[in-house]
Amino acid sequence: MSRLPRNRTPGSGGGRSGAGRRAAWLAVLALVPAVAIADGYRGLTLEQALDLLRRDGLALVWSSDLVKPWMRVAEEPQAGDARATLGQLLAPWEIAVRDGPGGTLLLVRKPSAAPRRAAPGAPLRPAPAPLDEVVVSASHYRFGAPALVPPAVFTAADLELLPDLGEDPMRAVSRLPGVARADFSSRTQLRGGASNETLVRFDDLRLYNPFHFKDFLGVFSTIDPGIVSDVSVYTGGFPVSFGDRSSGVIDIRPRLTGDGLQGQALLSLLSAGVTAGRSFNGGSSDWLVSARRGNMDLFFDVASQTNLGRPKYHDLYARVGHRLSDTLAVSANLLAFNDRLEAFDSDREERARAEYRDHYGWLRADFGSGDGAGGRLLLARTRLASERAGNAVLPGVASGSLEDRRRFTIDSLQADGWWRLGERSLLQAGAEARRLRGHYRYEDEVEFDVLFLLPGAPDGTGRTRSLALRPSGTQYGAYVNWRWELLPTLVA
Secondary structure, eight states, X not given: OOOOOSOOOTTSSHHHHHHHHHHHHXXXXXXXXXXXXXXXXXXXXXXXXXXXXXXXXXXXXXXXXXXXXXXXXXXXXXXXXXXXXXXXXXXXXXXXXXXOGGGOEEEEEOOOSSXXXXXXXXXXXXXXXXXXXXXXXXXXXXXSOOOSXXXXXXXXXXXXXXXXXXXXXXXXXXXXXXXXXXXXXXOOEETTOOGGGEEEEETXXXXXXXXXXXXXXXXXXXXXXXXXXXEEEEOSOOOGGGOSOSSEEEEEEEOOOOBSOEEEEEEOSSEEEEXXXXXXXXXXXXXXEEEEEEOHHHHHHHHOSSOOEEEEEEEXXXXXXXXXXXXXXXXXXXXXXXXXXXXXXXXXSEEEEEEEEEEEEEEEEEEEOTTSEEEEEEEEEEEEEEEEEEEEEETTTEEEEEEEEEEEEEEEEEEEEEEEOSSSEEEEEEEEEEEEEEEEEEEEEEEEXXXXXXXXXXXXXXXXXXXXXXXEEEEEEEEEEEEEEEETTEEO
């Protein structure tokens, strides 16, 4: 494009020529939107395409939280009018159009057909049905009753931001008031109680001692943060449906997948893993798989000049779920942890070996809805196995060996239900039955080269013990909770 002369003298004709050129440029600029429309919508951001439809006369209203800058139009719409074109532009993003006040069109997110589970969360907060819209008014509405002592909740985003060791979501609990934890252990003590006095649940199923290397400080928990939706911690009084633990509750809720394939890969100094999942059939079905291994054995090989041991651990989680109807959803779940540890002292006079296998399998059914009557049913089998062995040869002191094997099988059935009696009353009830079977096998043998004249010290030069037990039993429990609002300021 040629430059306009900088200096023009009056009467030279430059004024007429400059005005003509400016008019031509204005005409070109005015045609730019028309050219953009003629070229089509493909390649534009969704926000740019909506702005063009606004110029065509559509009064559109949307939120920046709904229409993201990275959303682009991948295919050219083939509709004949602006309203039909709008529908085709929004279809890939699950955005719906609704009539608003004054002839406006509101862009809203399409609601899911129904929840894949009716999870009430805290027992006094039944899961609400999906809200198609939220109406703001001055009236008083109650969506479930909050717990008397609300829990502290860590979401998945919170767990990612908090510093931790070994990608362990359980270590976040130790940052709460009233919680204590040893330096190297992932176990927590709530309100001064022992670690086994705290209930740990995953997907409403009780976990027994869910830590890797259980007899060696319990360094890491067995829960991969990639499968966690949130962690609720009750350090004070907790609702009756959690049972009779005396210290507190750590309630872990699993993550549900969204549309399309989703996942993450993890590689760190202490662990490596992968998580993948997706939902399909319009959100009615979903699956999720997560596998993780510890890298401590590799770290020991590199960092230790002498071979002091090889700690290995693996954990696996798998889930598949399907919503049969708007009021019934089912899922099958598997959670497995495997540990193997060998440890030596520097001169190899003492050696220990331990192996742990914890497997949880359960079927879950969620039915009803949170604003009426509903509940959940869990049928589970738990298998816990541990093997410990060791030997020591201390010249001039003692020598011996030990072997300890334990196996447990726990079959359980849990049922929880709620019924909303009008707008001011909520009735909850539940029951649980467990069948427990165990197998203990213990043997040790020791020879003493030196005897000490101390109370309780061995008085013979040798000892041999062998024990075998097969205990079994049943456990039952039930609860009822009725909460009602007598007055706006009085709840019983």
